[in-house]
Amino acid sequence: MTQNDFNQQLLTFLDTSPTPFHATKNIVEACLSAGFEVLEERDSWALKPGGRYVVTRNQSSVIAFTLPAEGDVTATGFRMSGAHTDSPCLKVKTNPDQKGQGFLRLGVEVYGGALLSTWFDRDLSVAGRVSYRDLSGGVRHALINFERAIGTVPNLAIHLNREANKGVEINAQNHLPIVLMQQEDGAQSFADLLKGQLEAQGSTDVSEVLEHECFAYDTQTAAVIGFKDDFIASARLDNLLSCFIGLKSLLDAPQAVPSLLVCNDHEEVGSMSASGAQGPFLQSVLKRIAGQEERYQQMIAASMMVSCDNAHGIHPNYASYHDNNHAPLLNAGPVIKLNANQRYASNSESSAWFRLACQQAGVEVQSFIMRSDLACGSTIGPITSAELGVRTIDVGVPQFAMHSVRELAGSRDAYMLYRVLKCFNSLPDIA
Structure with a gap:
């Protein structure tokens, strides 16, 4: 897939996903087109080796996952990516x-x-x-x-x-x-x-x-803009852009290693709901996959989560709001987000694995740390990490005008992060 093809599909996804309900519906339909099977939480599950499955909660949160044709998922764990379907x-x-x-x-x-x-x-x-x-x-x-x-x-x-x-x-x-x-x-x-x-x-x-x-x-539609088409302008880039990147990387990655995408609702209001990251949705699905508590704990220990949520790119009109050594540029690659007070879940171990995936994808990587005299936001990363005990890294695409009715991101960054997540979804045993 070329960058242009990727961006055109991204624009369509943004325009047709005005609410978390519509975003979830579009993710499910994309999974069905790729041969996934819909699971209902109230039914008994008979999961098969090599299976591809998708399940929703409240019509606003969704989990899609693939299972290996051979081998035990408790040994390899999942390569997970997470995002959120809601926007301010x-x-x-x-x-x-x-x-x-x-x-x-x-x-x-x-x-x-x-x-x-x-x-x-x-x-x-x-x-x-x-x-x-x-x-x-x-x-x-x-x-x-x-x-x-x-x-x-x-x-x-x-x-x-x-x-x-x-x-x-x-x-x-x-x-x-x-x-x-x-x-x-x-x-x-x-x-x-x-x-x-x-x-x-x-x-x-x-x-x-x-x-x-x-x-x-x-109603203004998403668009590639700028004199040299450097930018993507749209509503809900935070965080439908990450939902789309996670979806495409899951669908396009080889299925040798089990992969999972979770897109939760209610992140923008604290995540404390049945369908939010602080709720039991992801843990419930993973426990049903594992079948037994011991197998679940083994699976979690072998897994890793990439929490994808956009980062603050350095704004040329407001450059003083950034730490100059950790000020991401648009169209210069995905960003590892770090915070000493655990507002982001990244640590040296998870960051190292992500940097390896960036090297394999041939993509440069940047770092973001908030100025020490400004308060830092957060993501589903620390919540998911604390709820599951899974190794987690917070990453994202740099953007401007976060939480505006119309946000701005680089036209090359989303495609770069997609390539990295495809490589991440193919990483073998993460010891």
Whole structure:
């Protein structure tokens, strides 16, 4: 696969994954096209040598794994990569209708650490999961996506706030409701719009919308930009870019060594959920694969996890926010993320194995350490490492504008990390 082919597939994945539910659906469909078999958590599993399997939880987290045709998985362990399906955004409230001055607006909550100023004056749509009562009285769930721009959050004119360019305090309750339409009071509700969208998408059995988990998203499509096509600009690069890299490296790597991809939901809000990294999803799947506690512990000891989440590339307009010796450049290769206080799970052992994989792939590698006088973020890496006891390294692609409605990464970095993870998935015994 060429870099151009990879990037075009990445852009499509980004555009068709406006929510964790849609990202998970797209990952499952890619696995099915590659010959994977879907497992259901409530069923008994009869795993076969050489099998390729995928399982989901809450329709928003997914695990895909391959088993060796020969040999014992407890001896080799898994080469695992992990990412997360969620991104900071505006989540539509359960009862979102706000009516006044002749407008229907949607009340929203801020999901995660969103860079709020970037959400103003964008062409926004809404997507998510809707639960409804069907005509027979049962409960069904369906994904919806309005796809077109149905609303916006207009800025206040500078004439009404002459100090706007000195910084504006954004009140999430008052300033972020999404303006949907002009209408007479009581004419339509958001529930009416959801019911109409379900019917437009083919759900003809909708009696009543019971609940929804819907998110606003920017309709501007992902693109390769820059005078020399140096950049990829898109919503949700953090962290759908890593989900896609992990997926492609799993599908394209030789199956001689067992490989696994986990993409968890809820990382941006702490990971403490049934489908988050601090929940039991991954451990549950691994224990079912091993079958016995002793075999599970042997398998974990032989395994290694690469936690993939984007890194802070050095921004030319804000270079002073970086430690000059650990300031990753865009399009200069993947980044090992380190922190003395275990905000990242990397250590010298796991870093050494990753550097070996980079050498085998012919890819340069960089390092990121936060300035000592700034607080450091974290990832699913330390959580997964602590929950499982598995050796873990935190890596990522450098990017700008993290948590903006539209982020920026290098157009060559994702393909480089894909090549490295393919090599990592083929590493023999990691002693």
